[in-house]
Amino acid sequence: MSPTEIVIVTVAVLAVLAAAVLIWNFVRRRNLRATFGPEYxxxxAERDSRGAAERELRERERRREQLTxxxxxxxxxARYAAAWEEVQAEFVDSPTTAVGNAxxxxxxxIAERGYPSGDYAEQTAQLSVDHxxxxxxxxxxxxxxxxxERGEADTEQLRQAVVHYRALFAELLGEQPIHPPAPAQTEASTR
Structure with a gap:
């Protein structure tokens, strides 16, 4: 092989390797985006670089795999669904207490499902993989x-908190965890 042919083959191999690395990075990034959605x-936005953020997200996935x-x-x-219905009913008379109870x-x-519940930052990091x-x-x-807790939330904020809690609560509980009102209740509430 002539020196020119060796250079051409080397450049071609390097180009193929570079393309493979670019494709591999693209696929990894796409998979992280699919897994983490808005959390990605x-x-x-919080990290110094996209690479640092992606390393953190891959680390979250690794730690999540260790959880059961x-x-x-x-x-x-059924017990949790009933408890949630109590929280919602409690909101009418005591919104501040209902939010704390929610x-x-x-x-x-979260703890019963197997996610960490002691440290809020770790809890949210692990929840981010699945939720x-x-x-x-x-x-x-x-x-x-x-x-x-500081006494600074108004009733609308408290209502919004219960709505937001309900979203993750329902997701953790599974399909249709919060029972819809009976048909008679629905008709009466729409009149």
Whole structure:
């Protein structure tokens, strides 16, 4: 092989390797975006670089694989659904208490499913792997809860917190965890 042919083959091999690396990075980024949804953009915005953000998200996936996430038994689902209905009913008379109870109930559910529940940052990081689409709502609800503890939340914020908590609560509980009102109740409430 002549020196020119060796250079051409080397350049071609390097071009193929560079293309493979670009494709590999593209596929990894696309998979992270698909897994984390809006959480991907949030982490990228918070970090110094896209690479640092993607390393963090891959680390979250690695840590999540070490957890044992378990489905709830039918009894547990029914117990949590009933407890959630109590929280919603409590909101009418005591919105501040209902928001605190919603936060506490959701924390218990998170722990029972197998996610960490002690450290809020670790909890949200692990939840982001499986529940990224509702995680921003959970964060907003938790912020309102903290504002509520300081006595600074108004009733509309408290209502919004319960709505946000409900999104992650329903997702963690499974399909149709919160029973819709009976048909007679629905008709009466629309009149």
């Amino acid at each position: 953009d949030r982490v990228v 996430i378990t489905p709830l038994s039918e009894e547990a689902r 936060d506490e109930l959701l924390t218990r559910l 990224a689409r509702t995680l921003s709502r959970y964060r907003e609800a938790h912020e309102i809860h903290l504002t509520n």
